[in-house]
Amino acid sequence: MKKIAFLDWLVTVAGLATALLPFSVLAAPGDLYEADNSSNTILKFTPDGTKSTFASGLNRPFGLAFDGSSILFEGDAGSNTIFEITPDGTKSTFASGLSGPVGLAFDSSGNLFEADQFSGEIFEFTPDGTKSTFASGLGGPVSLAFDSSGNLFEANYNSGKISKFAPDGTKSTFASGLGGPVGLAFDSSGNLFEADYDSGTIFKFAPDGTKTTFASGLSNPTGLAFDSSGNLFEADQGSGTIFIFTPFGTKSTFASGLGAPSGLAFEHAPTSTVHLANISTRALVQTGNHVLIGGFIISGTGPKKLVMRALGPTLSSFGVPGVLQNPTLELHNASGALIAFNDNWGDTPNKQQIIDANLAPPNAAEPAILATLDPGNYTAIVRGANNTTGVALVEGYDIDAGTSSKLENISTRGLVQTGANVMIAGVIVGGSGGRQEVIVRALGPTLSKFGVANALADPTLELRDINGNLIRSNDNWRSTQQAEIIATGLQPSNDAESAIVAILAPSNYTTIVRGVNSTTGVALVEVYRLN
Structure with missing residues (x-):
């Protein structure tokens, strides 16, 4: 069956992550x-x-x-x-x-x-x-x-x-x-x-x-x-x-x-090293409250080393129109304080470590931040230099999977529009020796309680594999998997919001957030590690 044109290039999110990661991240004994x-x-x-x-x-x-x-x-x-x-x-x-x-x-x-x-x-x-x-x-x-x-x-x-x-x-x-x-x-x-x-x-x-x-x-x-x-x-x-x-x-x-x-x-295999290795969300970056915001939670007792990137010009080579030509990247802690800022990745003091991690952005105008972070909540914000706008990809990579601390949750907030400008998030399950159970959520109405204007009233959610094949979809979370979702304790607070529980082998996955009947607004897509 021939893919519709939209799917041909929406796989960019998962496909780009694949191209830039060592193949060993996909191994699965x-x-x-x-x-x-x-x-x-x-x-x-x-x-x-x-x-x-x-x-x-x-x-x-x-x-x-x-x-x-x-x-x-x-x-x-x-x-x-x-x-x-x-x-x-x-x-x-x-x-x-x-x-x-x-x-x-x-x-x-x-x-x-x-x-x-x-x-x-x-x-x-x-x-x-x-x-x-x-x-x-x-x-x-x-x-x-x-x-x-x-x-x-x-x-x-x-x-x-x-x-x-x-x-x-x-x-x-x-x-x-x-x-x-x-x-x-x-x-x-x-x-x-x-x-x-x-x-x-x-x-x-x-x-x-x-x-x-x-x-x-x-x-x-x-x-x-x-x-x-x-x-x-x-x-x-x-x-x-x-x-x-x-x-x-x-x-x-x-x-x-x-x-x-x-x-x-x-078959006997090494102790499971399966973990959430990466999230990468593509959306239209505008100004004010409509910039692209990525969040993540680190659990455990020790520090964890992460690389965050914002790609814009690179997306053009994957056929994405209207890309953000000069993205900037900020990293904030739970209190909102700025920890790090970067405009062009080559200006970072630890750029050699980013190169050694095979995560140097392909374009010199794209930013990256490598940071060692204690357990807690963090936020990465992507804006356009001089308030420029365009489509960008924000990414976070766990490059320190051997530590006891884990990425428990990774999420992104952005403006969901229609056509090519829906919100597309890629997730990499890394490691080997098992599978990762996750819950994926798409929130809209809940954001209004936190003062976010123009929240997406009725988000829908799709989960697709590395080839773009649909694994599962959901509109209102109670309509499918209600018992499984409630069992996680992470059910959305609004019935119009979407959620999917899935068991994922190490590989690359894509989630897509749209508005019902082509409605638009700000939404949050999240992935939580369950086991």
């Missing part, structure tokens, strides 16, 4: 592996959902677990074998002669534990394959999971119980009265999640055993796995779907059309 029981394959999914076949020719694959060397172990229920598969797909037999190997889990020492469903035993295998019996006399063990203290939890389908084994093998009942417990997984806070196959429910157990319902209305939930950002993935065997649940419980479809998805496992 942490692939998900799924035992596709009916097709006798193991499927591999990248964080953006791209599917490929990792292994085939299996016999009712079920349990999956990675060791510390990123070798995948698979419980092959049909052949009563455990296979080990190297990262390049080479398969070999690790253990055979079992009786329904469906649940696998590694302890912190690299020993593999296997739930042998039909013999009612849990076997322990050392890294060299030496086998011993850890527990016996069980009634259909199907899933295993270790907590952070080394206790082993076992889902017993036949008895409807979850048993807990201390490291010395002492057994106790952790939960009972369940409806066919199958999948088990711990979150980072030590809560145990259980896929209740017969009731179509996922239950959440606090460390003290307190049970609550996390999700219901599922179709034979089977495998569970958490990614490094705290999102729960569920293999819904009856519907042939993998669902993803955010920490707030927001559910979405990750993959569908599968063949009885069973076990899930994430």
Whole structure:
């Protein structure tokens, strides 16, 4: 389908950021592996959902677990074998002669534990394959999971119980009265999640055993796995779907059309470094209250290094008409005091650091500020030199992602007009090893309460991927995702304002703010980091 002309050049915001950033910011390790029981394959999914076949020719694959060397172990229920598969797909037999190997889990020492469903035993295998019996006399063990203290939890389908084994093998009942417990997984806070196959429910157990319902209305939930950002993935065997649940419980479809998805496992990846790396908003810069204003919040305890830029002439090379020929840039703290000012980036005392960060503006008339800032609220203002006007792009880049402090919120206020002069904001999710949950908001009426004149009465919001494809849109925030938005605690105060909750893999994204029926006015577009 051919893109309309508007989209051809609106991708400028995300595309320009891509062109000026190292490619490594888009890397995304942490692939998900799924035992596709009916097709006798193991499927591999990248964080953006791209599917490929990792292994085939299996016999009712079920349990999956990675060791510390990123070798995948698979419980092959049909052949009563455990296979080990190297990262390049080479398969070999690790253990055979079992009786329904469906649940696998590694302890912190690299020993593999296997739930042998039909013999009612849990076997322990050392890294060299030496086998011993850890527990016996069980009634259909199907899933295993270790907590952070080394206790082993076992889902017993036949008895409807979850048993807990201390490291010395002492057994106790952790939960009972369940409806066919199958999948088990711990979150980072030590809560145990259980896929209740017969009731179509996922239950959440606090460390003290307190049970609550996390999700219901599922179709034979089977495998569970958490990614490094705290999102729960569920293999819904009856519907042939993998669902993803955010920490707030927001559910979405990750993959569908599968063949009885069973076990899930994430490839070992570095600790998640996913973060909001950049926001870049393009709008018409006028004078007075209609200049371009960008805001951001730094959380944490330590300082963070950022680069802010204002581009004008560079936009011409991307086909943007009426650009601001000579933008200026101001940086203010929460009290409104001016911290830094720049007109032409080559005049900054730390211009070499900006060059070293690969963020020198392409045009000498464009400003940039590199600053190390303590946690707090900050504002960047773009004006035209000598009150000139035109279209400009304001940007903020996190160039110090390794610190404990984070960009929690990034926002821009500007004048929303029509056609080419709507407000277009680009967001980069940087890092690797997970996904970033965000809420994007477009505020208009709320600004009037803060003395902003000519606020946009009814803003609409679109979220698009790096290619300009629509991910989600919203007009009035209660009309879609109401429960998910309220769960964040960041719902807009006016029902006419827009909001979108989304889980984003590391990449570049664009948000577009327009006025309903081509109305115009001042609006604020915001992105908040949720997980």
